[in-house]
Amino acid sequence: MTYIGHGGKEIVERVLEPEKAAEAIKGLTPVPIRGQIAREIIDIAYGFFTPLEGFMTRADVEGVCNEMKLANGVLWPIPIVFDISTEEINEKGIKEGDKLLLTYQDKPMAILEVEEIFTYDKQEMAQKVYGTTEDKHPGVARTYNYKDKFIGGKITLVNPPKINPPFDEFFFTPKQLRQKFAEKGWQRIVAHQTRNVPHTGHEWLMKGAWLSTHGELPVEKTLTGVLVNAIIGEKRKGDYIDEAIVLCHDVLRKAGYFREDVHLTSITLWDMRYAGPKEAVFHAILRSNLGLTHHMFGRDHAGVGTYYDPYDAHRIFDQIPEGALNIKPIRVLAWWYCPICGEVTYSGLCGHKEHSQNFSGTLIRSIIQDGVKPPRLIFRPEVFDLIMECAEKYGFGSAFVTDKYLKERNPVFSLPDMKY
Amino acid sequence: MSITINIWINEERYEKLQKAGLANMAEEALAGLKVIKVPCTEEQKDKVLKVFPTAKYDSATTKSIELLPREVKDKIFDLVVEKQSIDVMDDFLKNY
Numbered sequence: 001m002t003y004i005g006h007g008g009k010e011i012v013e014r015v016l017e018p019e020k021a022a023e024a025i026k027g028l029t030p031v032p033i034r035g036q037i038a039r040e041i042i043d044i045a046y047g048f049f050t051p052l053e054g055f056m057t058r059a060d061v062e063g064v065c066n067e068m069k070l071a072n073g074v075l076w077p078i079p080i081v082f083d084i085s086t087e088e089i090n091e092k093g094i095k096e097g098d099k100l101l102l103t104y105q106d107k108p109m110a111i112l113e114v115e116e117i118f119t120y121d122k123q124e125m126a127q128k129v130y131g132t133t134e135d136k137h138p139g140v141a142r143t144y145n146y147k148d149k150f151i152g153g154k155i156t157l158v159n160p161p162k163i164n165p166p167f168d169e170f171f172f173t174p175k176q177l178r179q180k181f182a183e184k185g186w187q188r189i190v191a192h193q194t195r196n197v198p199h200t201g202h203e204w205l206m207k208g209a210w211l212s213t214h215g216e217l218p219v220e221k222t223l224t225g226v227l228v229n230a231i232i233g234e235k236r237k238g239d240y241i242d243e244a245i246v247l248c249h250d251v252l253r254k255a256g257y258f259r260e261d262v263h264l265t266s267i268t269l270w271d272m273r274y275a276g277p278k279e280a281v282f283h284a285i286l287r288s289n290l291g292l293t294h295h296m297f298g299r300d301h302a303g304v305g306t307y308y309d310p311y312d313a314h315r316i317f318d319q320i321p322e323g324a325l326n327i328k329p330i331r332v333l334a335w336w337y338c339p340i341c342g343e344v345t346y347s348g349l350c351g352h353k354e355h356s357q358n359f360s361g362t363l364i365r366s367i368i369q370d371g372v373k374p375p376r377l378i379f380r381p382e383v384f385d386l387i388m389e390c391a392e393k394y395g396f397g398s399a400f401v402t403d404k405y406l407k408e409r410n411p412v413f414s415l416p417d418m419k420y
Numbered sequence: 421m422s423i424t425i426n427i428w429i430n431e432e433r434y435e436k437l438q439k440a441g442l443a444n445m446a447e448e449a450l451a452g453l454k455v456i457k458v459p460c461t462e463e464q465k466d467k468v469l470k471v472f473p474t475a476k477y478d479s480a481t482t483k484s485i486e487l488l489p490r491e492v493k494d495k496i497f498d499l500v501v502e503k504q505s506i507d508v509m510d511d512f513l514k515n516y
């Protein structure tokens with residue numbers, strides 16, 4: 001089996017054997033890291049971010065900001081950087097050529113080879129990546145929160161994380177996922193990116209995307225699959241709780257709304273940047289590394305506020321040179337409920353716009369908040385019941401993130417104890 | 421547009437409304453789910469937000485009070501059925 005990822009580069013897992021790892025980290029300067037960096041280390045180490053082997057150097061960041069390319073010319077839209085304060089660099093005497101031991105949850109996690117220590121104008125980074133310098137934009141705010149220096153260099157995971165239930169059964173490395181697709185005999189796989197519990201509008205988005213993806217292939221065997229890829233990262237108050245997102249997507253298959261052989265639920269660790277079109281390209285790269293062939297993009301993909309036109313994330317794919325991206329965008333409009341058609345239908349087909357009823361986010365959230373079980377045309381009963389169950393079991397009574405959830409939830413992954 | 425509290429009406433609640441002769445109060449919202457829009461004055465809104473600190477007023481889009489505790493909305497619905505009217509906020513707020 002071949003494991004060729006984005007940019008035509010082989011997917012390489014940068015993970016040390018336990019015995020070698022203990023030896024390798026002896027005497028290294030420890031540097032504690034935060035959740036975002038820990039998640040990105042996992043992504044780099046297992047090849048989710050192929051061809052990245054570590055955090056970006058200045059030349060990479062410059063290329064990404066100015067031309068949407070890494071220094072080696074490979075398409076890449078969002079900087080992946082390791083930030084650190086000048087004080088910490090001075091205090092620990094960190095210099096180029098050093099190796100650092102990155103620690104998380106007070107455990108060793110990875111080795112960072114300090115190839116380059118550099119600065120970068122954060123306003124410029126924000127403007128180039130997000131198209132704005134306003135700190136109301138969450139991606140811009142994240143950029144401004146970076147410390148004043150960056151370290152570029154390779155990462156090696158020394159202590160593989162243990163993914164905690166209920167997420168453990170949904171975490172696959174790119175290699176594992178490709179093996180899974182091969183076992184299923186899928187030739188085409190379409191990604192559904194999500195941070196939501198699925199109402200029927202989402203279900204039909206996926207079903208429509210599956211039909212588009214399957215296209216001209218023969219129908220006797222299942223050659224096409226839908227991969228739900230939930231983004232798990234830093235949570236904000238009011239987001240859906242991660243457990244509900246993942247489990248409710250999975251129940252769509254378990255309850256038969258998708259056949260067992262056409263649907264798979266998975267997670268990727270990533271802190272949303274809300275970069276709209278740039279993030280759409282990033283998601284496409286990520287999913288091409290996972291072995292997917294198609295990626296569905298709906299209205300306002302990864303957008304926020306009114307920073308991007310709802311279809312900017314569709315149009316950006318027209319500017320990507322042939323061969324730079326090994327995954328096809330499936331561009332779709334919304335599905336709505338039409339009382340004349342009497343069904344949830346595609347807005348690109350139904351001619352009753354003036355009667356249409358939209359799946360507005362506010363309305364859906366309000367229904368869930370109130371626990372009023374809606375008709376099965378809005379939420380499948382199994383899904384709605386499970387949202388309520390997840391709220392009790394994981395959300396301290398709420399399907400949405402609260403302060404208590406932020407403080408007391410079970411972490412998505414833990415680092416095992418490690419002797420060294 | 422006036423300020424409202426949206427009470428969602430599923431089949432179960434719709435039956436109660438029908439029995440109370442109030443079925444016509446409910447407007448179509450989405451795919452058979454209906455809604456009763458209980459009106460609030462500016463003063464009632466302010467009091468609701470004060471009494472229930474989790475609640476938020478969505479001034480930008482829906483002009484509705486959101487994120488009220490579930491029991492509160494249930495109580496308001498029961499009051500509507502009992503009073504056979506959507507003008508229940510004065511009555512409701514009396515207890516707070």
Ligand SMILES: [Zn+2]
Nearest residue numbers: 338341350352
């Ligand atoms: Zn129609």
